[in-house]
Amino acid sequence: MRFASLGSGSKGNGTLISYRETTLLVDCGFSAKETEKRLQRLAMTADQLTGIVITHEHADHINGVRVLARKYNIPVYATAGTAGCMAADLVHLVTEFSCHEHFQINDINVEPFPVPHDAREPSQFVFTNGQHRVGLLTDVGMTTPIIEQALSGCDALLLEANHDMTMLDNGEYPDHLKYRVSGRLGHLNNVQSAKILEKIDTSRLQHIVAMHLSEKNNSPNIVTPLFSQALNCDESWIGIADQELGFDWRETTNS
Helix, strand or coil: CEEEEEECCCCCCEEEEEECCEEEEECCCCCHHHHHHHHHHCCCCHHHCCEEECCCCCHHHHCCHHHHHHHHCCCEEECHHHHCCCCHHHHHHEEECCCCCCEEECCEEEEEEECCCCCCCCEEEEEECCCCEEEEECCCCCCCHHHHHHHCCCCEEEEECCECHHHHHHCCCCHHHHHHHHCCCCCCEHHHHHHHHHHCCCCCCCEEEEECCCCCCCCHHHHHHHHHHHHCCCHHHEEECECCCEEEEEECCCC
């Protein structure tokens, strides 16, 4: 399985998961025009997308969905809660899923799971081809047993490391926003994310990428050593998803 990022952060998110003839775009938080531009950077075009899978309805995750899906007639997959927040003229393209039930999109099996976040019915995912598993977890305020079970045994893990608590506490955000970001329905801080890595089964892990880093309240220089220590690996092995550049294609391989 291959995977890449169009960009990750509060200004927009988009992740590609690809296997054989199937390519899924997870979230489309950039404008349709910007999404097409970023797809080109990864040698992709929008008409090659098999589907758009939505985690939740916040603008940095769905900003370009309506225009892109309608322009290229791309199927959209969302929970009922998320679908209810989307444009009415998109309904004919939307397939609703339960975040408690696996479903298949051509060559890729999608394993959604519920997460605590301040949205209507948010979910995150593990994508599998029956042999390899790629886990995605962003936009979540705290870990749960369901999350840890879902992410155990992944071959690749794209894991939120949104903020450093000291930087957030001392930063320029107003108090209400600091409370939202750090709350149980907000975003994972670096220490929380590292603890998830210590709890789950990472014995098969080939790739780890830190996602959704705050540009104002975090730094790769803080995230990298924490993840490295949690996984007992070299710091050079820790990937970082950039807001502007995302990250290039990576691939799971047979051991």
